[in-house]
Amino acid sequence: MRLAGNWATLLLPIQADEAIDFGALAEEIDTLIAARVDGIYSNGTAGEFHNLTTAENDRIQQLLADRCSRAGMPFVIGACQPDPALACERVARAAALRPAGLQVILPDWWPVNDAEATDFLSMVAERADGTPIVLYNPPHAKRVLSPAEIDAVTAPVPSVVGVKLADGDAGWYAQARRHIARLSVFVPGHHLATGVREGVAAGAFSNVACLSPAGAQRWTDRMAGDLAGALDVEARLQAFMDERIVPFRRDHGYSNPALDKLLAAIGGWGPVGTRLRRPYRWIPAEEAARLRPVAREMLPELFA
Numbered sequence: 477m478r479l480a481g482n483w484a485t486l487l488l489p490i491q492a493d494e495a496i497d498f499g500a501l502a503e504e505i506d507t508l509i510a511a512r513v514d515g516i517y518s519n520g521t522a523g524e525f526h527n528l529t530t531a532e533n534d535r536i537q538q539l540l541a542d543r544c545s546r547a548g549m550p551f552v553i554g555a556c557q558p559d560p561a562l563a564c565e566r567v568a569r570a571a572a573l574r575p576a577g578l579q580v581i582l583p584d585w586w587p588v589n590d591a592e593a594t595d596f597l598s599m600v601a602e603r604a605d606g607t608p609i610v611l612y613n614p615p616h617a618k619r620v621l622s623p624a625e626i627d628a629v630t631a632p633v634p635s636v637v638g639v640k641l642a643d644g645d646a647g648w649y650a651q652a653r654r655h656i657a658r659l660s661v662f663v664p665g666h667h668l669a670t671g672v673r674e675g676v677a678a679g680a681f682s683n684v685a686c687l688s689p690a691g692a693q694r695w696t697d698r699m700a701g702d703l704a705g706a707l708d709v710e711a712r713l714q715a716f717m718d719e720r721i722v723p724f725r726r727d728h729g730y731s732n733p734a735l736d737k738l739l740a741a742i743g744g745w746g747p748v749g750t751r752l753r754r755p756y757r758w759i760p761a762e763e764a765a766r767l768r769p770v771a772r773e774m775l776p777e778l779f780a
Contacts, residue, residue, distance in 0.1 A: 479577050479608065479638050479660045480678040481514030482668075482696035483552065484685035485522045486540065487733075487740050490751045496532060500747040502539060507746045509547045511689035514696070515576065516544060517681055519554025520640075521614060522736040526558075527753045534569060541573035552577040552681075556612060558584035560596055568603040579610040579640065579681075587619040593629040601635040610638040610662070616732075623648070623655040630659065640681055643667050649674040665692065666717055669710040672699045684713065684778070686739040687771065691778030709777055716774050720767055724759055734758050742767050743779075 486508075489500035508516050518540050519525035519533065528536070537553050544551040553570040557563035560583040570578055580600050582588050588596060600609055611630060613621050621629065621641075630636040638660035643649065652661060653676060663671040665684035671677025685692040699706040721738065724730045733752055740748040741764030752758040772779050 478678070479515075479552070479610065479662075482665075482679060482685060482693050483515040483517050483662075483681045484508045484511070484513045484689045484692070485520050485681060485736070486516065486518045486536070487522055487686065487737055487748045488524050488536075488753070489748055490753050492751075494753055496536075497747070498535065498539065501536070502543065504746045504748060505540060505543045508685075508689050509543065509549045511693060511745075513549075513685060513689050513693050514679065515550040515552060516540065517552035517554060517579065519556055520579065520612070520681060522683075522686065522733050523554060524733055524753055524756075525554055525556045527756070533566065537570055537573055541575065545574075550576040552579055552610065554579045554612070555600075556581045560599065564599055564603045567600050568605075571603065571605045571607045575607060577608045577610050577638065578604055579612050581612045581614075582617065582619065584618055590625065590629050593621075594632050597630065597633040597636055601633050604635060606635070608637040609633070609635045610640055610660070611636055612640045614640070615642045623651040626659070627655040638662060638678070643671060643676075649676055652676045666710065666713045668696065669699055669703065669706040673703060673707065683717075683736055683739060686736045687743045687775075688778040689743075689745060691743075691775075691780070694780070695777065709775070712774050716771060720770060724763075729757075730759055731756055738764055738767075742771050744768065 489497040491497050540551055553575045555566040555570045555578050557566055582593055626639055640662040643663040660678035661676050662679055662681050663677045665680040665682030668680045682692050721735055737750045738759045741750050750758045750761050
C-alpha cells in the first residue's frame with residue numbers, strides 16, 4: 477500500500493505515579509479505529525518516545541498491533557531512537573509485528589553527514605525485513621534536511637518510501653516537487669490542504685487528528701472534491717493554532733507533546749489527559765476547558 481492520508485497519533489495516558497495507563501491506551505486505540513482514520517501511528521514526538529523504557533516501548537507496539545490487526549486498521553510504528561544501535565534493535569522488533577511502515581529519525585547525539593545518514597538508513601532497511609520506512613525529520617532535529625538533501629540520502633535505500641517534515645514557502649514546495657515527488661511526503665496536519673494544493677503532500681501524521689480524529693478524517697476526505705472548502709477550514713485551523721495554541725510554546729516554553737495533548741483534551745474524544753511524563757511540564761486541563769468552546773466556534777466542521 478502507498479502510505480497516505482490522515483494518520484492519527486497515539487498519545488500516552490500518563491497517571492499521577494508516572495505509569496502509562498494501558499487500559500486507557502487500549503480504549504484510545506479503539507476510539508481511533510472507530511473514527512475510521514486512514515491509519516494510526518505510534519511513538520512520534522507526541523507519543524513521548526524519548527521518555528520510555530524498552531519494555532514500555534515494546535508493550536505499546538504490541539497493543540497497537542494486536543488491536544489494529546484485528547480491526548484491519550493500517551498502523552505505522554515509530555522505531556525512533558537517537559542512538560543508532562538501539563534504533564536498529566527497535567526496528568527489528570517492530571518489523572516482526574508487520575506494520576504498514578516504520579518511522580525512524582537520524583542519529584541525533586552527533587549529527588550525521590550525508591554518507592552517514594544513508595548508511596544508517598541502510599542499516600535500518602536490513603533490520604526492517606522489507607517493511608517500508610518513513611524518515612522523520614522534524615524542525616527540532618539537529619540536522620534539518622532540504623528536499624535535495626532528503627533525495628540524496630534516501631535514494632540509495634529503496635525501502636525509504638516516505639518522509640515526515642515541516643513544509644515551507646512556495647520556494648520550498650517547488651524544491652519538494654523537484655526532488656522528493658517519488659516519496660510519500662507528510663506535512664504538518666494543519667498545512668495538509670496547502671500541501672495537497674501544491675501537489676506535494678500525500679498526507680499528514682496529524683496534529684489535527686489530535687484535536688478531532690473523525691473531524692480530521694472528514695476534512696482530509698473533503699480535499700478530494702472540495703479543495704477550496706478544505707483550504708478555508710485550514711485558514712481557520714491555522715488561526716486557531718497561531719492564536720490559541722502556539723503561545724503556550726512561544727511564551728511559556730511548553731513542548732510540542734504538551735501542545736498535542738492539549739489539543740486532545742480540547743477535543744475531548746478520548747481518555748488521554750494533558751499530563752506528560754516528568755521532567756516535561758504539561759498544560760493544566762483547565763486551559764483545555766477554556767479553549768473547548770473557542771475551538772468549536774472557530775472550527776465547527778471538525779466537531780459536527
